[in-house]
Amino acid sequence: MTTLDPATTASALRGVCEIHLPGDPGYDAARRPWNLSVDQRPAAVAVPATTQEVQDLVVAAAAAGLRVAPQNAGHGAAALAADGLDDVVVVRLSGLSDVSVDPDARTARIAGATTWGQVVAESSPHGLTALHGSSPSVAAIGYLLGGGISCYGRTHGLAANSLRGIDVVTADGALRHADATEHADLFWALRGAGANLGVVVAAEIDLIAQPDAHAGMMMWDREHAPAVVATWASWTRDLPESVTSSLRIMAFPPAPELPPFLSGRDLVVVDGVTLEDDDEATGLLEPLRALEPELDTFARIPALGVLDVHMDPPEPVPGIGDHAMLGPLEDDAVAAFLGVLGPGTRSGVTIAELRHLGGALARPHAAGGALSAVPGDYALLCLAMAPDAEAAAAGRAAAADVIRAMAPWTLPTRIPTFTEARSDPATMFDAAARERLTGVRDTFDPQRRLVANHPVAAERP
Numbered sequence: 001m002t003t004l005d006p007a008t009t010a011s012a013l014r015g016v017c018e019i020h021l022p023g024d025p026g027y028d029a030a031r032r033p034w035n036l037s038v039d040q041r042p043a044a045v046a047v048p049a050t051t052q053e054v055q056d057l058v059v060a061a062a063a064a065g066l067r068v069a070p071q072n073a074g075h076g077a078a079a080l081a082a083d084g085l086d087d088v089v090v091v092r093l094s095g096l097s098d099v100s101v102d103p104d105a106r107t108a109r110i111a112g113a114t115t116w117g118q119v120v121a122e123s124s125p126h127g128l129t130a131l132h133g134s135s136p137s138v139a140a141i142g143y144l145l146g147g148g149i150s151c152y153g154r155t156h157g158l159a160a161n162s163l164r165g166i167d168v169v170t171a172d173g174a175l176r177h178a179d180a181t182e183h184a185d186l187f188w189a190l191r192g193a194g195a196n197l198g199v200v201v202a203a204e205i206d207l208i209a210q211p212d213a214h215a216g217m218m219m220w221d222r223e224h225a226p227a228v229v230a231t232w233a234s235w236t237r238d239l240p241e242s243v244t245s246s247l248r249i250m251a252f253p254p255a256p257e258l259p260p261f262l263s264g265r266d267l268v269v270v271d272g273v274t275l276e277d278d279d280e281a282t283g284l285l286e287p288l289r290a291l292e293p294e295l296d297t298f299a300r301i302p303a304l305g306v307l308d309v310h311m312d313p314p315e316p317v318p319g320i321g322d323h324a325m326l327g328p329l330e331d332d333a334v335a336a337f338l339g340v341l342g343p344g345t346r347s348g349v350t351i352a353e354l355r356h357l358g359g360a361l362a363r364p365h366a367a368g369g370a371l372s373a374v375p376g377d378y379a380l381l382c383l384a385m386a387p388d389a390e391a392a393a394a395g396r397a398a399a400a401d402v403i404r405a406m407a408p409w410t411l412p413t414r415i416p417t418f419t420e421a422r423s424d425p426a427t428m429f430d431a432a433a434r435e436r437l438t439g440v441r442d443t444f445d446p447q448r449r450l451v452a453n454h455p456v457a458a459e460r461p
Contacts, residue, residue, distance in 0.1 A: 009043050012064035013089070017053035020045040031090065033074025034137075035420075037318035037386040040077055042069070042085035049095035051167070051175060051201045058199065059173035061089045062449050068171075069451035070195045072113040072139035076146075078321075079453040082422040088451055091199055093139075101126060106207045107164060113139045120304050127211040129303035131159035133417075134310035141203050145194030146417035146453075147371045149379065151215075151273045151306060152208065154244040154359030160191040161365040161372055162206040168198035171445040175201070180367065189440040191369020192416070192429065195452035196437070197444055214281035215306050216298030217271035218288055219261075225249060225342045227291055228268045232354075233329040235287050236378075241359035243284060245272025246310070248353040249341045253385075261295065271309050272356075274298075319350075320386045321420040322399035325376035325411040329354070333409045340405045348384060348398030355379040370433050370456075376411050381418055416454050425456045 013019045020030035021044050030045040043066055048054045061068050067088045069080055080090075096112025099119050103126035108119055117136030120129055131150035133143050148159025156162075165179035166187060176198075178187035190197050220228050232247045239245075247270050254264035270288060274281040278300055285298055301309075326333070339345070341352050357376055365372035382402045384395025403410070414427040425434055437456045441448075 008064060009066065012060050012066070013044055013046065013057070016046070016056050016060050017049065018047040018095070020047070030092065032316070033071065033077035034316045035075060035077050035319055036316050037320055037392050038074070038077040038081050040074075040081040040085055040090070042088045042090040044089045045092060046089050047092045047095050051096070051169070054091070054093075054096075054169045054199050054201055055173045055175055057089070057091065058169055058171065058449075062171070062173070062447075067449050067451050068199065070142075070199045072142050073115075073137065075138060075142075076417070076420060076453045078420045079422045080451065085451075093199075093201065096201055099123075101128065101207070103128065106209065107204055108207055109202060109204050110140050111202045112141070114141070116140050116143070117307060120307055123207050124211065124303045127209060128207040129210045129306070130205060130207055131156055131162050132307065133159075134307075135312035136307040137312070137314060140205075141200050142194065143417055144203060144205065145190060145192070145200065147192060147374065147415055148417065149355065149357070149361065149374070149415060151244050151309070152210070152213075152275065153361045154239075154241045154356070155275055156208060157360035157363065157365060158368075158372060158374065159205075161368050163187075163191055163203055163369070164206060165204040166190050166200055167202040168200045170198040171447065171449040185436075185440050186444060188369045189437055192371030192433075193437050193441075193452070193456045194416075196441055196450060196456050198450060210275070210303055212300055212302050213273050213275060213306055214278055214298065214300050215271075215273040215309050216296070216301070217269055217309055217311070218293035218298065219295040220268045220291065220293050222249060222251075222266035222268055223343050224291065225268045226338055228270070228288075229338055229342075230331070230334050231287055231291060232270055233334050236356045237328070239284070239356075240276075242275040243272060244356060244359075245270060246353055246355040248351055249349075250351050251347075251349070269311075271311075273306060273309070318386045318392075320384045320392050320395035320399060321418075322382045322396075322403050323414060323418040323420065324380045324403050324406060325357075325374070325413045325415070326354075326378040326380055326406060326409045327411055328377050329409070333406070336405050336408070340402050347402060348394055349382050349402055350385045350395075351381075351383040352402055353379075353381040353383075355381065370429060370437055371416070374415055375413055379415060379418060380406055380410075419454065423454060425454060428454065429456060
């Protein structure tokens with residue numbers, strides 16, 4: 001890492017595109033990521049309005065000895081900021097935000113920082129939707145490049161497999177189109193390694209014919225957690241791949257901005273999507289309904305409504321997270337989970353989530369990229385609200401306690417989009433994939449000008 005003189009940085013970058021430097025009136029707002037607990041302070045923040053400006057920026061940054069880090073919304077900012085950003089230009093693509101749908105081909109072309117909310121809003125009038133995540137505010141391209149665990153995932157697999165083509169500005173400032181026939185190695189690497197290879201300015205994805213779905217959530221007071229967690233774990237073992245669901249134990253502080261049914265409460269929530277007709281879905285959900293939830297919203301809803309089922313925060317929040325991949329959840333694993341999160345405990349974690357995987361998510365895609373499947377039966381995610389440094393430290397410790405309790409059932413793998421901290425790439429890619437990724441990066445970024453949340457190849461001098 002090199003610290004550069006601010007005047008040199010200003011001279012190199014001013015006029016290339018919208019630039020925010022330390023000391024500028026707009027710098028603090030521009031550098032702020034979605035995760036407000038991360039205090040990232042890059043050498044500059046760039047907001048290009050065109051693909052040409054992205055190219056010019058990459059060239060100008062390299063000439064000035066600066067590295068470049070693509071970051072759209074900044075949900076995973078903690079990993080990016082781990083090693084400091086003193087010589088890094090953070091590139092925000094909010095100026096490139098657009099989506100166009102081809103209903104006949106069942107495809108969508110997505111620009112820059114387009115969110116899943118925008119993509120689904122444009123595709124749903126055609127009876128189509130995307131393999132989107134659980135939040136409408138997440139930038140689609142970053143999610144896709146990191147794999148993407150969709151609420152349709154057990155049926156359709158990782159969202160990265162829906163990528164048909166990618167337009168990327170590589171470290172030399174060239175705009176390249178990568179797909180199955182053109183720059184095929186780059187196309188393979190981008191689907192999993194993302195920002196390690198370039199600044200992606202647009203992507204084309206396959207859509208699925210899904211105008212609506214039987215989806216929703218059920219909610220209980222946390223006092224019912226022993227029965228709910230045990231039933232859900234047993235229920236998921238034999239589910240058809242048409243059902244993708246998650247279970248969360250949630251502890252909400254008293255807060256006026258929260259709905260009254262959430263404020264100040266400890267809850268258990270099961271949500272999900274069932275790609276079955278209503279009668280079949282009703283039958284599948286019966287074991288959960290037998291536990292008499294106080295709130296049950298499962299019903300046939302439009303595809304656009306599926307984006308809100310998980311109730312992710314609609315605005316930026318300060319949070320500390322941790323993640324692990326788990327194998328089967330037998331009775332002893334359920335007991336360990338309840339031991340740290342069940343009734344009467346005070347873990348300090350705001351949300352502890354178990355997301356059901358398997359099905360098509362676990363099957364490698366024949367034409368997939370560096371990350372085309374994820375092993376494991378469940379993903380464990382822990383989140384603690386962190387409005388200040390003291391809360392962040394406590395939240396980090398609390399999340400680590402939950403992860404530690406589940407260690408006997410933990411697998412040596414991670415999902416990039418769920419991993420908040422900088423992690424060993426060996427937990428995300430096997431040895432053959434890492435070797436191939438290193439070769440592709442040596443070709444397209446030999447001087448390591450690009451900075452990603454999770455580097456996949458060793459730095460070069």
